[in-house]
Amino acid sequence: MDEAPTGRHETRAEQQDRKWEDLLQELRVMQTGAQLTAGFLLTLPFQDVFWERLGRGQEVFYLVLVVLAGLTTALVMTPVAIHRRLVGGHVKDRLVAAAHRLMSGVLACLALLVVGITTFIFDVVVSLAAALVAGGVMGAVMVGLLLVVPALLARD
Numbered sequence: 001m002d003e004a005p006t007g008r009h010e011t012r013a014e015q016q017d018r019k020w021e022d023l024l025q026e027l028r029v030m031q032t033g034a035q036l037t038a039g040f041l042l043t044l045p046f047q048d049v050f051w052e053r054l055g056r057g058q059e060v061f062y063l064v065l066v067v068l069a070g071l072t073t074a075l076v077m078t079p080v081a082i083h084r085r086l087v088g089g090h091v092k093d094r095l096v097a098a099a100h101r102l103m104s105g106v107l108a109c110l111a112l113l114v115v116g117i118t119t120f121i122f123d124v125v126v127s128l129a130a131a132l133v134a135g136g137v138m139g140a141v142m143v144g145l146l147l148v149v150p151a152l153l154a155r156d
Helices: 012-046 048-053 056-086 092-125 128-155
Strands: none
Touching: 012 048, 012 056, 012 092, 056 092, 092 128
8 A cells, every 4th residue: 555645554546535525525514504595595585575675786785695605506516516427437536636626616605605695684684884894704704714724723
């Protein structure tokens, strides 16, 4: 057996299988988040009071969030679609690399979606000023948790 750079005693194929399984677990977690946020957004327009409260800018912002939720869902599904197409083709290295890049896109879209939904809700319920503050705080939290914390842990 070749020793991989991770210090584990596994072949390259075993390492790629492990990485793929790790990516699938991450996809499962993110898929749930994407589905919940998309579901939340998709229930709103079927409530009459929803449209009565929105200004034109809020309607546009809401529709942008719906498109972002759709894009996020598509990105979560793409690694599975790639796997279905390439299964048995002995291209696990390419599959893992592509899925890794797509996961970065999913994380970014989910973060934007959470910030956007927070901003939208504060805008509709409280005020635009409160929305900008809440969105800014949530954006800072997302940057801290998704970029700063992993970077700090990678240094150790």
